[in-house]
Amino acid sequence: MALIKTKGLVIKEQPYKEQDKILTIFTEDEGKIQCIARGVRRQKSGLLASTQIFAYSEFVYYPGKNFGIINQSNLIEAFYPLRNDLTKMALASYLLDLMYNAYEFFQKSPEILKLLLHVLFYMSGGKAKNDLILVGAFQMKLVSYLGYRPVLEKCMICQGDQDVSLFSIENNGIICSSCREQTEGYLYKLNPAMLELLRDFLRQPIKQLKDREVNPAEAIKINDLLDHYIGYCIGKSSKAYAFYKTMLNPLG
Numbered sequence: 001m002a003l004i005k006t007k008g009l010v011i012k013e014q015p016y017k018e019q020d021k022i023l024t025i026f027t028e029d030e031g032k033i034q035c036i037a038r039g040v041r042r043q044k045s046g047l048l049a050s051t052q053i054f055a056y057s058e059f060v061y062y063p064g065k066n067f068g069i070i071n072q073s074n075l076i077e078a079f080y081p082l083r084n085d086l087t088k089m090a091l092a093s094y095l096l097d098l099m100y101n102a103y104e105f106f107q108k109s110p111e112i113l114k115l116l117l118h119v120l121f122y123m124s125g126g127k128a129k130n131d132l133i134l135v136g137a138f139q140m141k142l143v144s145y146l147g148y149r150p151v152l153e154k155c156m157i158c159q160g161d162q163d164v165s166l167f168s169i170e171n172n173g174i175i176c177s178s179c180r181e182q183t184e185g186y187l188y189k190l191n192p193a194m195l196e197l198l199r200d201f202l203r204q205p206i207k208q209l210k211d212r213e214v215n216p217a218e219a220i221k222i223n224d225l226l227d228h229y230i231g232y233c234i235g236k237s238s239k240a241y242a243f244y245k246t247m248l249n250p251l252g
Contacts, residue, residue: 003060003071006030009113010055011096015041022067023051025059026099026116031108035061035068050075054082054092056117077117079124088123090244091135095119097240098139098230102146112145118206128210132219133197137209139226140201148172148233152199157182165190167198167225169232188225194218220248 008027016022019041026032037051050057050073057075061068082092095116103109119134121127128134143149151173154161164174170185174195180187190198197214223241231237 004030004063004068005058005060007056007058007076008033009096009099009117010051010053010057011099013051013053021051023070024100026103026109026113027059028110028113029108031106032100032103033068033105034066035059035070037070037073047073049078052078053096054079054120077121079120081124081126082120087244087247088131090240090247091131092120092123094238094240094244095135095138097238098142101236101238102142102230102234109145112142115141115206122206122210129213130216130219132216132223133209133212133214134206136197136219136222136226137201137204137206139223139230140198143226143230143233144202146234148229149202150174150198150229152195152202155179164195167229169229186228188221188228191218194222197222 006027006029008025010023011026012024014022016036019039021037021040023035023037024032025035037047039045040047040051047070049055051070055075056077057073059070060072061070079092082088099112099116115138119138122134123131150167155164155176156168156171156173157175157179160176163177165177166175166180167173167188167190168175168183168185171183174190175183193215200209227238227241
């Protein structure tokens with residue numbers, strides 16, 4: 001069986017047997033795959049650094065029916081600073097969880113992988129004024145790429161553009177105050193600054209958004225909204241986001 005060589009990001013890891021790990025890797029060429037990395041739980045393993053969570057590496061592996069077997073891997077970027085800050089680590093882990101939940105095995109998305117690598121680079125290097133902006137931008141661009149782009153210009157009920165201050169999860173976009181009684185399901189209240197930020201997530205690149213200043217409380221509300229919306233669209237909620245929220249409010 002021919003070896004496959006590709007670059008990829010480790011988005012999930014779990015122990016396997018005594019010294020091995022099962023890795024979920026989002027690769028450029030093969031999409032989301034699972035591989036067994038043998039002996040990598042030994043401290044002296046030559047594959048240790050390149051097979052950890054957050055590692056972006058070049059992998060050579062034997063494909064298999066259920067799992068590939070890693071033959072060789074070379075680390076390209078480890079994003080080590082993410083491990084030294086609990087909040088950054090929780091947010092970055094959430095982004096990996098989104099990738100895991102949003103794609104089936106062998107489903108490819110090189111554009112979103114590239115976007116995620118840019119976000120992790122900015123987060124790891126402390127290059128953003130607020131990491132929550134990076135997370136929100138990734139959430140919005142991901143859900144839009146998956147085909148669930150929300151409508152943010154006109155009310156989903158009456159098509160008007162006045163007093164559109166609510167986001168309806170079930171209606172996939174904003175609604176105006178006048179149509180509130182006609183709408184079932186969960187609604188998020190938006191002020192003008194929050195609505196404008198959501199729109200900017202769609203139309204501006206990450207490189208530009210990283211310099212954006214925002215009210216931290218509003219940024220968290222937008223992340224909550226987008227996490228809820230993504231979960232509704234793909235039918236899977238993120239345990240990693242729930243963990244991040246417990247860090248913000250450990251007493252519940």
